[in-house]
Amino acid sequence: MNPYDVASSLYEALLTEAEQWACDDTEDQELLDALDRAPTPHDKLALLQTSSLIPSHLASAITDALLALDPATYSPDPAPTTPEAPMTDPELHRIRDASITVVNASPEDNTPSDVYEIQVHGISVLIRRRAQWGAHTDVPYVHVEDQTDGPGLLLVEVNNRGEHEHLRASPHVATT
Numbered sequence: 001m002n003p004y005d006v007a008s009s010l011y012e013a014l015l016t017e018a019e020q021w022a023c024d025d026t027e028d029q030e031l032l033d034a035l036d037r038a039p040t041p042h043d044k045l046a047l048l049q050t051s052s053l054i055p056s057h058l059a060s061a062i063t064d065a066l067l068a069l070d071p072a073t074y075s076p077d078p079a080p081t082t083p084e085a086p087m088t089d090p091e092l093h094r095i096r097d098a099s100i101t102v103v104n105a106s107p108e109d110n111t112p113s114d115v116y117e118i119q120v121h122g123i124s125v126l127i128r129r130r131a132q133w134g135a136h137t138d139v140p141y142v143h144v145e146d147q148t149d150g151p152g153l154l155l156v157e158v159n160n161r162g163e164h165e166h167l168r169a170s171p172h173v174a175t176t
Contacts, residue, residue: 007065007066010062010065010066011041011044011045011062011066013062014045014048014054014058014059014062015035015044015048017053017054017058018032018035018048018051018053018054019032019053021053021054022053028053031047031051031053032053034047035047035048045063045066049063090102090103091103097120097121098118098119098120099118099119099120100116100117100118100119101116101117101119102114102115102116103115103117107131111128111129111130111131112129112130112131112138113128113129114128115127115128116128119147122146122147122148123144123145123146123147123148123154124143124144124145124147125142125143125144125145126141126142126143126144126145127140127141127142128141129141144156146166146168148168150168151167151168151169152167152168153165153166153167153168154166154167154168
């Protein structure tokens with residue numbers, strides 16, 4: 001299970017707890033309606049934290065866990081990166097079920113470009129440029145990793161030259 005799924009599960013547990021504590025009175029029902037309308041997970045979490053629907057120690061513990069697992073979504077102080085401000089930490093973006101992490105270029109590590117990692121459907125794809133590869137310079141580099149457990153098949157196609165099969169062995173079977 002990836003951090004996004006775990007964070008979603010924790011948030012859902014917090015919401016379920018709030019719904020169980022809610023009474024039939026108007027104030028509690030209005031708060032639950034506001035939670036449904038809140039535009040972002042951060043806004044929903046902020047509403048839950050300031051409500052009387054859940055014990056404060058439970059809200060604090062789950063908030064800490066959500067921030068540790070998914071700081072880009074649940075951070076209380078979102079700080080967008082501007083082109084003028086260099087990124088010191090990886091930048092994380094969420095699009096539906098996918099996460100995209102961007103890390104600054106690092107010429108001392110033979111990485112003249114930013115590094116992009118896309119994670120979705122149990123697959124991680126890392127894309128960057130390499131300064132040097134043999135006689136070639138500024139070479140595109142793509143790394144694909146199947147993060148799913150158990151046996152299976154990964155199909156990869158490059159430049160419309162047909163799929164290539166990559167078998168994923170069971171973790172209990174030794175590969176030769």
